[in-house]
Amino acid sequence: MKNIVILGATGSIGRQALSVARHLKDKFRVLGLSSNSNIALLEQQVKEFNPSYICVGSEKDALRLRKQIPGRIKVFHGNKGLQDLASVREADIVILSVVGAVALYPLVSAIESRKTIALANKEALVIAGNLVNGLIKKHSAGHGKGPVVIPVDSEHSAIFQCLKNEGMNKVEKLIVTGSGGPFYNKKINFGNITVKQALRHPRWKMGKKITIDSATLMNKGLEIIEAHYLFGIEYDKIKLLIHPQSIIHSMVEFIDGSVIGLFSEPDMRLSIQYAVTSPERYPTKIKPLDLENIGKLEFFSPDVKKFPCLKLALEAARAGHTMTAVLNAANEVAVWAFLEGSIKFSCIPEIVEKVMNRHKITKNPALEDVFEADFRARVEARAEIIKETGKC
Numbered sequence: 001m002k003n004i005v006i007l008g009a010t011g012s013i014g015r016q017a018l019s020v021a022r023h024l025k026d027k028f029r030v031l032g033l034s035s036n037s038n039i040a041l042l043e044q045q046v047k048e049f050n051p052s053y054i055c056v057g058s059e060k061d062a063l064r065l066r067k068q069i070p071g072r073i074k075v076f077h078g079n080k081g082l083q084d085l086a087s088v089r090e091a092d093i094v095i096l097s098v099v100g101a102v103a104l105y106p107l108v109s110a111i112e113s114r115k116t117i118a119l120a121n122k123e124a125l126v127i128a129g130n131l132v133n134g135l136i137k138k139h140s141a142g143h144g145k146g147p148v149v150i151p152v153d154s155e156h157s158a159i160f161q162c163l164k165n166e167g168m169n170k171v172e173k174l175i176v177t178g179s180g181g182p183f184y185n186k187k188i189n190f191g192n193i194t195v196k197q198a199l200r201h202p203r204w205k206m207g208k209k210i211t212i213d214s215a216t217l218m219n220k221g222l223e224i225i226e227a228h229y230l231f232g233i234e235y236d237k238i239k240l241l242i243h244p245q246s247i248i249h250s251m252v253e254f255i256d257g258s259v260i261g262l263f264s265e266p267d268m269r270l271s272i273q274y275a276v277t278s279p280e281r282y283p284t285k286i287k288p289l290d291l292e293n294i295g296k297l298e299f300f301s302p303d304v305k306k307f308p309c310l311k312l313a314l315e316a317a318r319a320g321h322t323m324t325a326v327l328n329a330a331n332e333v334a335v336w337a338f339l340e341g342s343i344k345f346s347c348i349p350e351i352v353e354k355v356m357n358r359h360k361i362t363k364n365p366a367l368e369d370v371f372e373a374d375f376r377a378r379v380e381a382r383a384e385i386i387k388e389t390g391k392c
């Protein structure tokens, strides 16, 4: 039995991770769970899985839960709580599925505690990939087991699986695929896109933030940065292909010209399960792939003109250092503002671009510099939103 901790248990990935734990209950014990503000769902999950630790966003909720639930369960709260939960001694695997840059706190703590980390969150790597890789290296030195990061994001899980038994020196390029989101082939005025339209993803049912990122194609930009840090490969060797059917989750082209790809029905439970059982495989209840019925698989080059968020992400990737933290922070603020109805869909890239243009890069940032850049970019993005409300 392996003890798993799920950070972000009430989210889309977290709930699917619990369905994997339910399916493989003879292999995994749920040791810890976290939510931010969805306490009602967390309480239901606690009833079913009986964890030893939980973490919630606010101190107030933590105090109430300490009174309400059996004393045997330890209740943490806030960012410090996420860090503590990610490093509890008995945890073997930490599934990191909170959304946003906040995941950097528990990611660092899980690495320092040498955990196996099933990493769904992408923002933490985007903002601090070099630092994260440096920490992994540092804590892998010496005796005993070092930290291990296994990707959950479907594209990166696909690449990870294609690379099984292959060295990076044999790789010509990584081919990251993406459905293109709801607007790829649509002639639509981006200023008029409603929240409802943007949340209607053609292939995947996901949390709100990543669904909007998929509609702007920012998600693909973040994934290219994620791939760069996860697999230690230059940006020139990462190619993006729009593949509307979402059947090939990504591919690796090797130096001999062979290309290996991972095919399946789009279902995140597959990559979540592989991340926690790897290198083993176990049966799942996922719909088998029926290529005869699917009929055709299409591939297109991405349109960076139509999707300026993708262009901005690629620019931030090239600039590196603190720029990816600024890209991500401004985007997080703009996406939540769009979801709240404060700005138009077309304003998301405008705000990100303005904040990025004003940023003065700090080279080789330490963790504090990353958090500082993140904080400042959020302040600037919010100021931009206030200025633009009405116009935007």
Ligand code: NDP
Pocket (backbone or CB within 6 Å): 007, 008, 009, 010, 011, 012, 013, 014, 034, 035, 036, 037, 038, 039, 057, 082, 097, 098, 099, 100, 102, 120, 121, 122, 123, 152, 153, 154, 204, 205, 206, 207, 208, 209, 210, 268
């Ligand atoms: P959701 O919005 O569905 O869930 C987010 C989870 O994080 C919830 O449990 C939420 O708690 C918690 N949370 C939110 N803010 C905070 C905070 N400030 N502190 C602590 N916990 C917080 O997101 P998804 O599951 O869709 O995505 C999670 C991550 O995985 C993202 O980084 C995303 O990019 C990545 N990912 C997601 C995929 C998907 O299919 N959904 C696919 C590939 C990657 P509460 O419910 O209480 O708000």
Ligand code: MG
Pocket (backbone or CB within 6 Å): 153, 154, 155, 223
């Ligand atoms: Mg993905």
